[in-house]
Amino acid sequence: MNKQVPTISVSDEIILNLKVLAEEKEGVRRKLAVTAAKLAVTAKKLAVIAEKKESIRRKLVATAKEKEVVRLELAVTAAKLAVTARRLAVTAKEKESARRHKLAVTAAKLAMTAEKLAATAKEKENVRRKLAVTAAKLAVTAEKLAVTAEKLAATAEKLAATAKEKESVRRKLAVTAKKLAATAEEKEVVRRKLAVIAWELAVTAKEKESVRRKLAVTAKEKEVVRRKLAVTAAKLKISYETLEKKVLERTKSLEMARAKEEAILLSIGDGLLATDEKGNIIFINKTAERLFDKKSKEVMGKKFSDVIPLEDEKEVFIPLEKHPVNMVLTAGAATASLPTAYYRSKSRNRFPMAIMATPVVLDGKTIGAIKVFRDITSEREVDKAKTEFVSLASHQLRTPLSTVNWYAEMLLAGDVGEMSEQQNKYLNEVYRSNQRMVELVNALLDVASLELGTFAIESEKVDICQLAESIIDEQKPEIGTRKLRFSFSCAKDISFIHTDPKHLRMVIQNILSNAIKYSPDGGKIHLSITLADKQNILIKISDNGYGIPKSQQDKIFTKLFRADNVRDKDTDGTGLGLYIVKSIVDNSGGKIWFTSPPKNAKNGTNFCVTLPINGVPRLMKVK
């Protein structure tokens, strides 16, 4: 456009046209540019599509390859399947063959079974036919039997009739036979009677003759007897007179004897009373009459407890069943006693008596009992006097000893000023000697009590282990100063025993203090309490001390005895301890013994004491 269009002044129109043409050219150019742009875009799109087509083509190639692979695999699988198919075909053939074989076998079996069934059916048919034949025969037989039965029935009826007739005839015959028999018997009886009568008549005739002869003889004999009787009668008269005389003499002497015996019984110093087996009084002597202040008439035939009431210590009435007489009559005791019973008579105050009953036995049977009563008032008084003597003696002897004891004690304690050593020593001797005297007096009083029989056993329930412990406590200071090795054991199964605690204390205390006294310093002592058996306890005190010389062992329980080997070692002993211990143990129903030296030991002593757990039997009790 750079071309210079000749400007012609000519016309503006031309210019204008040129301008329009330029503008149109510009529009076309612009349209061409747009079209070109559009073409470029289309070319790009075509390029993209071509790329896509290429990609698809490639993919198709790849897919074709894969397909080839799959096809090959399929070919392999097909080959395998063909093999399998062949195998299956073979198997099928085998199976078919087996199946056919089985079928053939089964068919054969079925054929056999069928044959058998056919055979069985034939047999059955045979049997059936035979049964039919048999049935027909049976029917015939049955008919025949029916006929026969009818005939038999008829025959039976006829026979029955005949039998009845026969029975009737038989009875008639029997009656006739009996009648004939009776007649025969009667005839026989009559015949026998006649024979007897005939015989008797013959005998009577003979006897008459004999009697006649005897009568003649008897008359003569009677005369002889009559004469003899007269002689005997004379003799008897003489004998009778002699006898009469003798009887009179005998009676007289018997009466004398009886009177003497009765006089003896009546005059016995103790009261005597006899009862029958029921306990009724049948005899009372004079002493008993006097004792009970009753006359014989008042009590005879009556029960003892009804007419003579007795009381015990506590003024309680004693019933008949507790009387000793009851024990011998009902309980069958040989003797029974009541140590003390009290009676209040009309004329006297209450007084004590001892009663003893014994059964009266005749031919092994108790026919009654005898009671003996003894007034024990004076014995009681003597007992009381003895006791009082011992009490008073103890008091009188101990009073001056106590005075010495107490003053010496105050001096020794320095209560009234100090003393010199020498004074102290002397006074100690005085004090110790006095102490010994106290012990001696105490022991002597115990001995006196024992021997006077006033050593009463007051039995009560005692805890023996506790008692032993309290005794040991008392001895502890001595055990300590002497350096003794002491041990104590009390069995668990022991609790209480029935005994007098004062006596038990004396027993243990004496033996234990002996063990302590007669052991050297540092010695060993053991006290044990165990069960000896079901009824007894065992107290054992063992030491390893000086022991008791063999030669003197039999004297150890003797009063005032002291063994030689300890006299020098200890001057305090009284020689009464073991004597007292033995007396107590004996009176308590126990036992005491010792071994010295004990088994398997060189020295020392074992003391053993047994005591009954349930206390002393009553009869053993000292007054």
Next chain:
Amino acid sequence: MKTQKTILIIEDEKSLRGAIVDILRLKNFLTLEAKNGKEGVEMALSKHPDLILLDLIMPEMDGMTALKKIREDTWGETAPVIILTNLSAINGNVEDDAIAHRPTHYLIKSDWKLHDIVKKIEEIVGR
């Protein structure tokens, strides 16, 4: 210091009574003395001592009767009394009789040291 306690000694034996009185005075007690049961009862009921020491065998009136009389009194009914005797309870009778009148103690003189008796008294009167 508490007030002194008074002890009545009923004892016929002069020497024994003397020993007891001496030791009690030494131990700072006040003492009253009676030489038989009769005197003793009179003194006890008029002076009301803190404790009575009582012998049993004495002239005029014995200890048992004296104790019975003391126990009949309203004051004496509960008064502490120690029986101090040389009379052995031979078969329990003496002791039983004594126990019936409720003594505080029953002591045998020859078995007891004076100092131990004093200890018993001190226990009872509370010193």
